Amino acid sequence: MTKRKPTHFCFMLIIVLLLFSAAISLNASISVAQQSDSQASSDLSEVDWDSEEEPTEGTDATTGDNELSNTSWEDEDSSEDDTDESGGLQSFNQEQIDKLDSEERLIHISGFLLFFGYIVGGILTAFITRNRKIAVIYPPELLILLHTVWPLELMLLLFLGKTVR
């Protein structure tokens, strides 16, 4: 048995499973697929088996429960992010909905920019500091810590930025 075979076997298995499930889905009803298509905002077929919630047993449940379904798998889109055309929020009028939406959008955009920016900045900083004095003076442990707070590291570069080796 060559080393390649078993994992390729599994890959094939997954592809077969995929085709199989596609066939089943088509068969079960095309209308279901269409329904979940247009109702992309509130996915009912997820709610059923997702909410396997058991009552949280206070502080006793430390190492006892481990079941993968014990956690409260809430709806992924618990009405936060999608424009719910079915008008679920009756108590608000359209203006407030729009305001909430744009607020949310702002949160997401600013958050994403920060997230992405921080990662990219960190990578760039690590790249820049490769051959500089700062990398030579400080032990590697500290260097990693500095990469975590790379804005501070960049400031340090002002003093220790001389290219070495």
Add this chain to the structure above:
Amino acid sequence: MFSKKFEIFLLPVISVFAAMLVGAILIFSVGENPLVVYWIFFKNSLFSLNGIGYTLFYATPLIFTGLSVAFGFRCGLFNIGAEGQLYIAAMAVTLVAIWLDGWSAWFIIPVCMIVSFIAGGIWGGIPGLLKARFGGHEVINTIMMNMIAWSLVNYLVVGPFHREGTQILETDFIPEAARIPRIHELIPIIPKTLPLNMGFVVALLACLVTYLILWKTRWGYEIRAVGISNSVSKYAGINVNKNIVMAMFIAGGFAGLVGISEVMGYRYTFHDSFSSGVGFIGIAVALLGRNHPVGVILAALLFGALIRGSLFLDLNFDNLSKDLVMVLQGVIVLFVATDKLFKKLLSYVGIRGKEA
């Protein structure tokens, strides 16, 4: 130059102190006074008869799991599965005891003790077998066995063996004949509420047996040899695979003995989730005790005291809970693992060990 014996004692002690220091920082960061907290810890565990009794009581299962992990380590195996092993064994003991209702105590008690060892042993032997035969990493396998054990015993105690007429997740009680005596029945001055039982004596015996096996028999020698080096042992003609499986079996068996002190000596029933991480604390116990039975007893006593003390945290402090003990033992494991760190620190202070 200090002797090796001194080092063996010094480093664990330093690790504990360092861990308590870290714990103090954590306590401080949630807004409490570390000194007060630690005082409550030790006042309730060491400075009263009740306290000492409970300390011994909590230390008992830790001695078992500590021995379990230590035995595994002696063979170079990392047994993280003590938690699952003890659950399976406890359930087995309960079921067998109930099944044997009507037989005399002279029969039931030895049988149940053997059952607890074998049940735990099987649960430990399976990952051992997987490692010996297929090279499956015992760390992951024992953890998987833990998960499986949790699910299995949960099913049994919720479903078919659930005691009728109660909401509590427990099985039926084991018959009178299967129960082992409490210590206070033998020594009058001990308070009657103390659940300390003969299981403690069994634990001490288990330590003795471990010592005898590992250092006084040829077989124990083989186990330790395998623990030091697989390849050298193989060259010396030792059957490495057989020893791996046997060591894991025995390690699992020791963990399984918790069933004796827990079911036969304390609750007289299987209570769902009765172990709050005892199997995992056993890892810290084994490491702190340098994988030696005597060290295990001492480390188990320490953790028993901590557990006893931690129960008073909820009462006295808003912001702390008994999970603090889990944090402490995690830090202890970390520090015990990095003993080189302390050797370095000690050398700065001018104390040099053998390999300076």
Add this chain to the structure above:
Amino acid sequence: MWEVLDLELFASGLRLSTPLILAALGGLFSERAGVVNIALDGIMIFGAFTGAVVAYETANPWYGLLAAMLLGGLVAHIHGIASIRYQADQVVSGTAINLLAIGVPAVLSNALYNSTTVTPNIQLMLPIIHLPVISEIPILATLLGKYSILVFFAFSMVPVTWFVIFKTSFGLRLRAVGENPEAAETAGINVYLMRYYAVWISGLLAGLGGAFLSIAHGSSFVNNISAGRGFIALAALIFGRYTPKLTLVGCMMFGIADAFQIRIQGVIPIPGQFIQMFPYVLTMIVLAGLIGRAQVPAADGIPYAQAK
């Protein structure tokens, strides 16, 4: 019963494989550099906790995500320092992290929210992406149409990881350090630094994987949120012979098993607890090498003592 095996299952299988992919890829970096990282599960828990807490306190899931990632890196860094600088047994120090992951979140969440087992639900979860064109097509809609943004991120990390490990000089140095640290040192590579990088990256990714569980998939941190996923990810990594593509296959396999296990409870007469065992039993079977052995990087797990 077979109707359970529909595309919904597949979709949720892909979804559930996301944390596994992130953790496994993290493990890949670490193992390739020769550091065994058993602590992936613990780091995931730390990441999940941090993510939930920060996302709640700042009302922005992205901040939670970033915090989770960085904290994951820091926790891994502790493991790294213990294993690399102080040559602790890598499995032991990894276990220490896992033990801490049981205690620290409980203590902190108790101090913050008076509960040792859950944190409050976060207000806003990470966005779900609805691919514009694909949402219209019936089959593909179920399969690809609706995923949290982290899912796309995780899957895209696979080719990125492949590129970094096999096509950059950084990756080359990483692998060299894992295969033969002495030779690497002679060639001028700072073995310690490379290993620290590798462990740190594994922490970043595992932290991200954990955050998925509390920010994108669920909406809070609950006790035992990882349910052993970190270890399953390790098994997937071993299964995938420490390469990104095959590891992906492994993770998908476990993810689908997980989804299957959730789905099929109640549908067939086997009690729930037994069905829950399925992923774990599967892991053990995989590890037993019934589905193949792996070629471990030669210097994996052996502490390296840098020449002074």
